[in-house]
Amino acid sequence: MPHRVRVNEVVTRDGFQSEPAFIPTDTKIELINALARLGLHKIEVTSFVSPRAIPNLRDAEEVMSAITRDTDTTYVALVPNEKGCTRALELAVDEINLVMSVSNSHNLANMRMSCEQSLQQFARIAEMTSGTPMRLNGSLATAFGCPFEGPQAEDRVLSVIDAYLERGLHSITLADTTGMAVPTQVYDLCQAVHTRWPELDVTLHFHNTRGLGLSNVLAALAAGMDQFDASLGGLGGCPFAPGATGNICTEDLVHMLHEMDLDTGVDLNALLQQSQRLGVIVDHALPGQVVQAGPRSLTRPLPESVQQLMQDGRP
Amino acid sequence: MPHRVRVNEVVTRDGFQSEPAFIPTDTKIELINALARLGLHKIEVTSFVSPRAIPNLRDAEEVMSAITRDTDTTYVALVPNEKGCTRALELAVDEINLVMSVSNSHNLANMRMSCEQSLQQFARIAEMTSGTPMRLNGSLATAFGCPFEGPQAEDRVLSVIDAYLERGLHSITLADTTGMAVPTQVYDLCQAVHTRWPELDVTLHFHNTRGLGLSNVLAALAAGMDQFDASLGGLGGCPFAPGATGNICTEDLVHMLHEMDLDTGVDLNALLQQSQRLGVIVDHALPGQVVQAGPRSLTRPLPESVQQLMQDGRP
Numbered sequence: 001m002p003h004r005v006r007v008n009e010v011v012t013r014d015g016f017q018s019e020p021a022f023i024p025t026d027t028k029i030e031l032i033n034a035l036a037r038l039g040l041h042k043i044e045v046t047s048f049v050s051p052r053a054i055p056n057l058r059d060a061e062e063v064m065s066a067i068t069r070d071t072d073t074t075y076v077a078l079v080p081n082e083k084g085c086t087r088a089l090e091l092a093v094d095e096i097n098l099v100m101s102v103s104n105s106h107n108l109a110n111m112r113m114s115c116e117q118s119l120q121q122f123a124r125i126a127e128m129t130s131g132t133p134m135r136l137n138g139s140l141a142t143a144f145g146c147p148f149e150g151p152q153a154e155d156r157v158l159s160v161i162d163a164y165l166e167r168g169l170h171s172i173t174l175a176d177t178t179g180m181a182v183p184t185q186v187y188d189l190c191q192a193v194h195t196r197w198p199e200l201d202v203t204l205h206f207h208n209t210r211g212l213g214l215s216n217v218l219a220a221l222a223a224g225m226d227q228f229d230a231s232l233g234g235l236g237g238c239p240f241a242p243g244a245t246g247n248i249c250t251e252d253l254v255h256m257l258h259e260m261d262l263d264t265g266v267d268l269n270a271l272l273q274q275s276q277r278l279g280v281i282v283d284h285a286l287p288g289q290v291v292q293a294g295p296r297s298l299t300r301p302l303p304e305s306v307q308q309l310m311q312d313g314r315p
Numbered sequence: 316m317p318h319r320v321r322v323n324e325v326v327t328r329d330g331f332q333s334e335p336a337f338i339p340t341d342t343k344i345e346l347i348n349a350l351a352r353l354g355l356h357k358i359e360v361t362s363f364v365s366p367r368a369i370p371n372l373r374d375a376e377e378v379m380s381a382i383t384r385d386t387d388t389t390y391v392a393l394v395p396n397e398k399g400c401t402r403a404l405e406l407a408v409d410e411i412n413l414v415m416s417v418s419n420s421h422n423l424a425n426m427r428m429s430c431e432q433s434l435q436q437f438a439r440i441a442e443m444t445s446g447t448p449m450r451l452n453g454s455l456a457t458a459f460g461c462p463f464e465g466p467q468a469e470d471r472v473l474s475v476i477d478a479y480l481e482r483g484l485h486s487i488t489l490a491d492t493t494g495m496a497v498p499t500q501v502y503d504l505c506q507a508v509h510t511r512w513p514e515l516d517v518t519l520h521f522h523n524t525r526g527l528g529l530s531n532v533l534a535a536l537a538a539g540m541d542q543f544d545a546s547l548g549g550l551g552g553c554p555f556a557p558g559a560t561g562n563i564c565t566e567d568l569v570h571m572l573h574e575m576d577l578d579t580g581v582d583l584n585a586l587l588q589q590s591q592r593l594g595v596i597v598d599h600a601l602p603g604q605v606v607q608a609g610p611r612s613l614t615r616p617l618p619e620s621v622q623q624l625m626q627d628g629r630p
Contacts, residue, residue, distance in 0.1 A: 109621045148621075214527060261499070
């Protein structure tokens with residue numbers, strides 16, 4: 001297992017995109033600024049999509065230009081097309097996240113494009129951004145299974161990575177868009193990727209749809225992976241994927257890693273405070289569990305009745 | 316990893332004991348009879364405790380005597396003292412589960428006895444049951460940490476197992492009463508137990524309090540463990556443990572195991588039906604996730620818009 005693990009926060013993009021009520025722009029900015037001080041590696045700030053497609057992120061430019069950019073944090077925006085890329089370049093975003101599904105049918109449902117069309121677009125975007133400091137990350141959605149087609153062959157996933165790298169993308173994310181990954185599969189795929197591209201910068205993006213999010217992190221760690229996306233409070237999901245619930249929860253992930261003596265550089269207590277604040281912002285219950293139960297290291301006072309028993313020398 | 320994993324159902328004991336509304340006796344009997352047909356290894360039916368302590372289990376005798384006993388299933392009752400053991404013997408229960416906390420303070424809070432007093436009682440119970448076919452299982456509560464004292468030393472846990480075996484107990488359960496276990500710790504403790512007692516019949520009992528229940532199962536499997544307690548729908552928790560939420564969810568566990576090609580002999584679809592029924596019985600939401608999202612193997616039809624795109628030969 002790695003000693004140091006990088007944690008990327010996606011709540012203001014992957015979390016907020018499916019919230020029914022609009023999150024005020026100032027609230028987004030405050031949250032991002034607060035999160036940037038907590039030791040997270042990347043923050044996926046927003047998405048340069050059509051405001052009609054995702055109304056909650058219609059303030060993408062405003063948010064991206066108003067946040068205070070911490071030099072130790074990589075600020076990311078999701079970009080679905082060349083227009084989005086132009087917007088990201090104007091705002092000097094550190095990194096853009098390009099998404100294509102490994103399965104063609106899911107890419108059609110999600111992006112309204114065939115995989116071939118997505119790859120052509122990635123090549124054009126790589127050309128547009130060539131010579132700029134902006135990094136390109138390529139996400140492989142449905143890398144662990146497609147809700148329409150089922151599990152995806154390992155060869156197919158590897159060939160998509162090949163196609164990304166050929167088109168000039170710098171790093172990749174293996175994304176479990178609809179929570180279909182299982183630990184043995186995660187271990188095998190991560191090993192295959194790591195063996196073929198030992199120097200490649202890889203992120204794992206898990207959803208906890210079927211309760212396996214952190215188990216899949218564990219399997220990925222065992223295969224040498226060291227970078228994970230997560231969403232504060234566990235907020236999120238893919239609005240175009242039937243049955244998809246939330247991303248893995250950032251504070252639950254950090255809590256697990258720290259308790260396994262893996263360093264993240266993240267301030268867990270401050271993260272838990274932000275998660276409580278997030279519950280107020282979205283005004284509904286969140287799936288995160290450590291914020292409810294408290295970290296395991298937090299012992300509780302003995303009940304008075306037990307103190308009494310012990311003082312009495314009984315039993 | 317083992318090829319065959321035994322799954323023990325605890326919902327009618329660990330789940331129902333903390334339900335505020337009384338579950339009708341007939342409902343309990345029907346549920347147990349339905350569960351016994353699904354391939355579960357053991358069913359922890361009820362607890363022979365004082366009806367004042369746990370009102371929901373005040374019908375323990377009625378339930379235990381009215382259920383149809385399947386010969387392939389081991390029927391278990393929790394027993395807190397000699398009186399409970401007498402009741403279990405009268406009803407010819409297959410196995411009784413004796414519980415002591417590894418930490419003395421938690422044992423005082425939970426059982427109102429010191430560990431020494433608990434062990435003396437176990438010795439008397441072993442004598443009472445000697446020569447009968449009833450098996451004795453000893454649970455080590457707080458084996459992975461005590462909410463008052465924090466993590467428990469491995470040596471202390473091993474010495475408790477020693478004490479159990481010396482007093483004639485046949486099998487043990489390492490119980491994470493308040494969900495404090497983390498995967499690395501689980502792996503280490505399971506390896507230590509397995510190395511010292513390779514033939515010992517060991518069950519792991521995890522709670523999902525901090526989201527780590529299935530990750531801990533994974534770590535235990537990696538250390539060669541092959542028997543797990545779980546609760547239908549994830550219902551349950553320890554009413555005397557602050558912050559404790561539910562047991563790991565039976566159907567989520569079985570789903571994970573099957574998708575990792577581990578055999579349990581359990582009928583997952585029938586289990587999911589029982590979980591839906593349980594939601595009606597207790598009349599509140601349950602934490603189980605597969606029952607909401609469906610098994611990962613269940614692919615969905617292509618959206619019509621995508622079918623249209625593909626029929627049109629576009630894009």
